[in-house]
Amino acid sequence: MKKRNGFSWLLLPLSILIFLAFALFIERSGISYTVSQNPSSFLSPLPTITNTNIEGISAAKPKCLVLFDSESGLKKGSFDTVLATLESMKVPHTEINVSQSSRIRFEDYETVILTFVQLSRIDDQIDELLFWVENGGKLLFAIRPDNTAALSGIYPQLGITALGPGLIKANGVEFLTKLLPGTAGMQFGESFINHTSLPVDLDESVKLHLISSDILGLPILWQTELGNGKVVFINSDQFINKSSRGLIGAAYSLLQDVVIYPVINASVFYIDDFPAPIPEGKNDAIFRQFTRDIESFYLNVWWPDMQDIKDKYNLKYSTVIIETYEHKLEPPFEYTAGQEDLLKYYGGIVLRDGGEIGLHGFNHVPLCLEEDGINQVLDYPTWPSIRNMKQSVIELQQFGSSMFPEQPFTMYVPVSNILCPDARKWLPEILSDLKVIASVYLPYEDVPAYIQEFTEAEDGIVEFPRIVAGYDPDNFMQWTAANEIWLHYTAGHFVHPDDVLDSYRNQGSTWTGLRDALDKYLLWVYSSMPSVRNLTASEGAMAVQRFVRLSPDYECSNTQCNVTLSGFYDEGWLLMRTEKIPSEITNGAFTQVAPNLYLIEANAPDMLIGFEE
Ligand SMILES: [Zn+2]
Known part of the structure; x- marks a missing residue:
């Protein structure tokens, strides 16, 4: 029997330890990185356009008519939401106020969208409207009308077999189809979508996309044919704000x-x-779970986890720096935190990995x-002068440049x-x-936030709002996200x-819980928008420039679409919704992202899309 000799068994673990210590030393002493002069190799910023219509909507006579009722202030949200949606989709349209107009010439249009509830406003033309649909017109009820005699006369033509009295309350939506990508079978809005709807039974021939998610299972959105025309009916008064634009766009697209x-x-x-x-010392919850102080937690737990998430979804992190959390409002403005090494370490990794x-x-x-x-x-203090604000911003910029x-x-x-x-x-x-300002898309309750659209401002700055916040986005944010996947x-x-340290913002969740929630949410995002590009904020801003300026004009037959893109520079991205099956494309490429929905990359301002026959 051979006797084990001395401490030689220690050699391997010891050398591993020494190697790890050395690796840690190298890592902590700052990571090297290089940034190319042009951080985005695929696009470059477009020069600012002034005094032109960058919406680029074509001058041809619009074929889409939006009817609104200026007397009905309460439901103006429907009109505003429809307009913003059509503008984003670059659908040329005309608006007519039904409380002022005389005779509406439906025959001049292909699509009519109703954004008001008092159908009696068009009482004398309602039969004419339905006759127009039967002859090939496309009609969208963007908001459910009131239950009045005007509706009683026409409801059987709208796919409704029985209409009860008055209106009923219903909650939430459940998707029966993938009307918005990634939503089939999902429920949204039990707490924030409170319909006042028509009590209806539907004909079996209609295609039902949405029902209320409560016990009623009330039909909320359906499409039906009428003669040679089509009707899409939204049986709700709830889709009247910014978070619902995708649904309105999708409803419009069902007609075409x-x-x-x-x-x-x-x-x-x-x-x-x-x-x-990074605050010094301990946080009770973090220490209980990880037996680490705050700095060690961020370095050894949070950041490696965030790196894993980045790798899993190929994210490019866009991060923004702060010098101090002190409310210092008078000069001198200078960096006093003494964490330069940490700052360079984290920032260096962000840049090394293609972030910003x-x-x-x-x-x-x-x-x-x-x-x-x-x-x-x-409860923030206010700045004593514009001069001080400017000085603080200049200091931040100079400090950032000295670090990176x-x-x-x-x-x-x-x-x-x-x-x-x-x-x-x-x-x-x-x-x-400065090229891009990134604030938020949706207005907050109680907070006077800087609310943005995806657009180029007159001074050339790209407004690039953020849609979703937090590690564990709630059902409302996910609803908004689904809408924005469809629309933009x-x-x-x-x-x-x-957020990990703040028990209000993390609602009592541990970091492990938050991390897993983010992972689960991102899994949904990336399975709902296949082939989406992960971009930095600045790259995203360049993509917004191209989006804002691009306007498609297309003529389609049964077998193909001829697409002309105005405002095309070097690349263009489009979504195409159709029940036809595309088979080929010239000057572009397409990827299916959901049933009947295709992401198109345009490489030239004219494309020919062929469909299977
Ligand atoms: Zn902040």
């Missing part, structure tokens, strides 16, 4: 044989307040004065998504590299490192 509209095709993932000063670093704030006080009356709402010398700072995220109008004006003047093929998401 082929719909082709420009999209952004971008998923941008932000980490706000990162890198930023942008600006958030010298501190976390929104750029507003006392007279704006805005900072007070969130090769990184141009082209992106700004307002702190707490608040940006006062005056600061919005001067910010591009003092930040010469875009996901814009932000998280904060310190």
